[in-house]
């Protein structure tokens with residue numbers, strides 16, 4: 001599949017009219033296929049690809065934990081190793097340096113005598129600040145490309161600041177009047193700019209300064225890199241034919257194939273949303289077209305929606321009151337937060353999801369909605385703490401999707417309704433037999449199905465019979481769910 005693009009139809013390397021010397025600054029775009037700055041630079045002269053391991057991405061946040069944890073650190077280093085191999089095969093070089101882009105890029109520009117800097121522009125505050133700092137530190141022209149969304153911003157049927165707030169309106173607008181561009185093939189070859197030392201790619205342990213554990217309990221062994229992204233896509237669409245039923249399986253909790261699991265590769269830019277879209281259309285032509293194939297495109301529109309919303313609302317997506325500017329008072333007790341973050345709330349469905357996140361860096365969409373709703377609504381906690389915890393732990397952390405979805409579930413996003421999840425109903429619906437809970441909470445493995453989502457309801461003698469002593473081996477619930485729903489409902493009135 002990859003080759004179809006690498007040696008893509010209609011792609012010709014024309015002899016450049018004049019040679020440009022480009023540096024391509026990578027961030028969340030660790031790929032060769034459908035990479036506009038790379039294609040442009042490769043067609044117009046010599047180039048060097050640079051990735052800066054920015055200490056800001058590993059700093060402590062105001063919430064007391066680091067921004068990038070072990071799961072994403074590992075995925076990042078794997079992605080860089082794979083990208084370096086691919087770039088070298090094309091004749092080029094991926095330079096890896098540790099430090100701030102504003103300090104490193106000027107040095108490399110001088111060393112390589114580069115005359116332009118190219119990169120994919122980002123849309124949120126810290127990322128834009130890094131771009132502006134780089135711009136101020138160099139004296140050659142820089143050029144921002146657009147490359148993270150499925151619908152290019154120039155192809156939207158709305159202005160960037162008049163994008164509809166309601167998802168359905170956004171979706172209908174882009175489906176009717178927008179278009180998804182064809183992905184660009186990878187360059188056939190690269191003429192490299194020379195640099196004395198390409199730099200070594202650190203281990204994940206070096207990045208976070210502590211051991212990086214591996215778990216074999218997760219739904220999938222996620223390995224970073226463009227090659228892995230394409231083999232996952234091939235597996236999900238073509239070899240396993242899982243796309244055929246995606247709409248009906250996507251709410252699952254256990255197993256590799258209930259949903260695509262594309263998100264970590266998308267978040268690191270190992271594959272583009274446009275490439276996935278093109279492959280869905282190929283599947284529709286060559287294999288089968290149905291509501292599930294449409295649904296994959298539908299979900300990718302959600303991803304675009306949160307990105308465009310971040311442009312429209314700027315820093316408001318990071319504020320407690322969200323884009324609705326709500327005036328809220330929420331609790332911020334660190335001990336209460338720790339119980340949620342560590343998966344020790346005494347509500348098994350919440351705890352199982354949080355333990356999966358902490359151990360693997362992944363959690364299903366269903367799980368994310370429930371734990372977010374529980375923290376922000378049942379616990380009445382400042383939702384930004386949860387978003388920051390996800391930022392640390394998620395292997396697929398994407399600033400727009402994460403903060404946008406959190407705000408949405410904390411009811412300060414686009415949806416004006418006072419929506420919340422009934423955790424017990426959700427648990428009984430999506431984990432009827434308690435298999436998911438038992439998988440992640442082995443202390444509850446012998447609890448009978450009728451008590452699995454409320455083990456504290458077991459009588460003392462049942463507890464003795466089935467294993468866990470509630471309050472000792474597994475916690476009592478930290479709150480009364482019913483009372484918390486009464487409060488939520490009354491606040492919504």
Ligand SMILES: Cc1cc2nc3c(=O)[nH]c(=O)nc-3n(C[C@H](O)[C@H](O)[C@H](O)COP(=O)(O)OP(=O)(O)OC[C@H]3O[C@@H](n4cnc5c(N)ncnc54)[C@H](O)[C@@H]3O)c2cc1C
Pocket residue numbers: 250259260261262263264266267296299300302303306363364365366368369372390394396397398399401402403405406409
């Ligand atoms: C509180 C919360 C935080 C989240 N944080 C992130 C995050 O940091 N990064 C991230 O990629 N997704 C995030 N999501 C969205 C969603 O949960 C994941 O994209 C999805 O679970 C990834 O699994 P998948 O690739 O198998 O999804 P699939 O169901 O196979 O969907 C295919 C792709 O569509 C996109 N998509 C699906 N649902 C959403 C959605 N609700 N919002 C945005 N894009 C979506 C993703 O790119 C996904 O890979 C979050 C959701 C919630 C409720």
